[in-house]
Each structure stands twice: as C-alpha cells, then as structure tokens.
Amino acid sequence: MRPFEDVVAEHGPTVLRVCRAVIGPVDAEDAWSETFLSALRAYPDLPADANVEAWLVTIAHRRALDVGRANARRPAPVDAVPERPAVRGDPADGxxxxxxxxxxxxxxxxQAVAYHHIAGLPFAEIAGLLGNSPDAARRACADGLKKLRSLYREESLP
Known part of the structure; x- marks a missing residue:
C-alpha cells in the first residue's frame, strides 16, 4: 500500500476543489482537513483495488456537509452590520x-457539477453520493452547467 502522504499529495488538490464547490472557499480548508483526518483513520483497511480518488471524494462530500452544518449553527458576531453583503469569493484563485x-x-x-467536472466521477457514483439515480445525477449536472453558464456570463460582464 502506498504511503498516505503520497495519496494526499496526489489527490489533495481535487479534494480541495470539491470542498470549495460544495461549501464555498471560506470553509473548504476545514472540510479538506477533516476529509484527510477521516481518510487517514480508514486508509489501512482500504482494499488494494479501491478507487482512492472516488473514496476520497465520497469522504470529502460528507465532511464538507458536516463542516457546513456546523458553521451554519455557529453564530458569527460582528462589530457592525455591513451596509451590503460581503462577496464570497476566493481572491487567491482569481x-x-x-x-x-x-x-x-x-x-x-x-454538487453534481463539482463531482463530475471537478472530481471526474461517473454519474453512477454521483447518484450514490446525492441519493438519487444516475439519470437524475446526469440531469442535475446538465441543469447546473446551464444555469452556471448563464450566471457566470451575467456576473462577469461589465
């Protein structure tokens, strides 16, 4: 079995992109860390022929949802109410x-867009993550891409 450090080096960027897509760039690093902590505990029992990337994306999906839920329950104190909502975007990614x-x-x-186009998972595996059929996962991905294209074009125009 490969050293776990090699697994993190190889799949870490994909897991981070999936976490960002699922819960946003602000909480993605926490979900990434939680993913690899969970994976480290289970890695010794992983079958030798397992699809490591799909396994990590499944863990990332669950950890990202957990982090998102935990953060949603936590109040965020501020000194003053902002006049307009802050824009959530990761300036580091440009x-x-x-x-x-x-x-x-x-x-x-x-989630369907992230799992298919960022992590490269097939729709059968995405269906398992989302709790629906492969056809429903494919439809969600197609609808998401269509809406993403229209939203991104509208927001990126001057």
Whole structure:
C-alpha cells in the first residue's frame, strides 16, 4: 500500500476543489482537513483495488456537509452590520465571480457539477453520493452547467 502522504499529495488538490464547490472557499480548508483526518483513520483497511480518488471524494462530500452544518449553527458576531453583503469569493484563485455563480446553484446541481467536472466521477457514483439515480445525477449536472453558464456570463460582464 502506498504511503498516505503520497495519496494526499496526489489527490489533495481535487479534494480541495470539491470542498470549495460544495461549501464555498471560506470553509473548504476545514472540510479538506477533516476529509484527510477521516481518510487517514480508514486508509489501512482500504482494499488494494479501491478507487482512492472516488473514496476520497465520497469522504470529502460528507465532511464538507458536516463542516457546513456546523458553521451554519455557529453564530458569527460582528462589530457592525455591513451596509451590503460581503462577496464570497476566493481572491487567491482569481475567479471570485465563478465561485459566486457556483454558490448560487441549487445544492444538488452544485454538487453534481463539482463531482463530475471537478472530481471526474461517473454519474453512477454521483447518484450514490446525492441519493438519487444516475439519470437524475446526469440531469442535475446538465441543469447546473446551464444555469452556471448563464450566471457566470451575467456576473462577469461589465
């Protein structure tokens, strides 16, 4: 079995992109860390022929939802109420408009797009993650891409 450090180095960027797509760039690093902590505990028992990337994306999906739920329950004190809502985007990636458009998608569409186009998972595996059929996962992905294209074009135009 490969050293776990090699698994993190190889699949870490994909897991981070999936976490960002599922819960946004602000909480993605927490979900990424939780994913690899959980994976480290289970890695010794992983079958040798397992699809490691799909396994990690499944864990990332669950951990991202957990982190999102935990953060949603936690109050966020502020000194003053902002005049306008803050824009959630990761300035480090250079595409805050794309992340904002992705966040605007309905949950299942956003997740289907992320799992298929970022993590490269087939629709049969996405269906298992989303709790629907492969056809429904394919439809959610297609609808999500269509809406993402229209949102991103609208927001990125001057």
């Amino acid at each position: 595409h805050p408009e794309l992340w904002a458009a992705l966040e605007a998608l309905p949950t299942k569409q956003r």
